[in-house]
Amino acid sequence: MIDVIRAPAQARSQRTMDEVYRSLDALLKTKPFDEITISDLATHADVAVGSIYARFKDKKALLAGLHLKVSDQAITCMGPLSAPAKWEGRTDDQMVRAIMKSVDRFYRREAHVLGAAYLADTGHITEMRTKVWEAAVENFTALLVARDPETDPAQLQLAVRIIVRLTTAVTMQSVLIDWISRWKGAVPNVVALEHLSRFAVDTIVRARTGRLNTGDADVGALDEGG
Known part of the structure; x- marks a missing residue:
């Protein structure tokens, strides 16, 4: 508590x-x-x-408590969503697109809570966001390792960190800027998810072929969450 x-x-x-x-x-x-x-x-x-x-x-404590409940729901949902058996017979492309849609639906359903919590950003809320981030990396790395045990797990974990980081950024943008669709020339959310899914699949392929690296980037920075 x-x-x-x-x-x-x-x-x-x-x-x-x-x-x-x-x-x-x-x-x-x-x-x-x-x-x-x-x-x-x-x-x-x-x-x-x-x-x-x-x-x-105070009021922020109440918001932190509600955010905790939503965060726990998010972590609970990751269990069945990252179960290898769920994706047997499905390609990486099919799996990634389905997961992206599930994540997007969750963020949109809880947008009112997540947006308020993000803007309030107390220490407790930051702690829970980090917990959700770590759970996502752990669950989906395990999924990729189970699907392809021959690939270096460190490469797959790095791929998941990158994908989760960018997915979080895109979904939180939708949460915080609900009027983004009214921007002149704005990219519809469905189009953004399509390209994000393609990027995720490409990142997984690069990890499996050992071509995923961060160059001079700070890998630890990818653990900050979103």
Whole structure:
């Protein structure tokens, strides 16, 4: 549990906490986080303001808690999505495109929470983003190694780091700039995903042929997450 959130000791307190989370989730779909007050949350959740402060240090702590729940969902989804059996008989191209679409759907479904959390960017939220990043690298590296055990695992891990880093950047851009489609000459999201999928497949091929390297780049920088 995040240190600015007090874990409930009773079932009734847990229900109150869950209702406050649901209320924040709902309100974030209608207005920016900065415009949501504790009073708004209390009214929406039909709880006392004091009940909220009994569980959360402040409004950002509540957002961090909701972001934690979304992050845990993301990590849970990676399990079946990165299971080798799921992709038996499928080409790398088919697998990558399907995974990219799943990631895009998740980001769009949770855009209101992820966007608010990204902009608030507390230490707890940064920690969870890093945790999701590390889980993605671990799960999808294991998937590629299982599909091609003859390839150097370090090359495959580097490929996954690069792909996850760029995928995160593209999807978060869509989350933060929901009006990007109105830019003059903007590339539609479906087109961006198509090219990102092609890049991902090409990166995997280069890793399998031992042609993936970072030159003078700082490999460690790829571990920063997004």
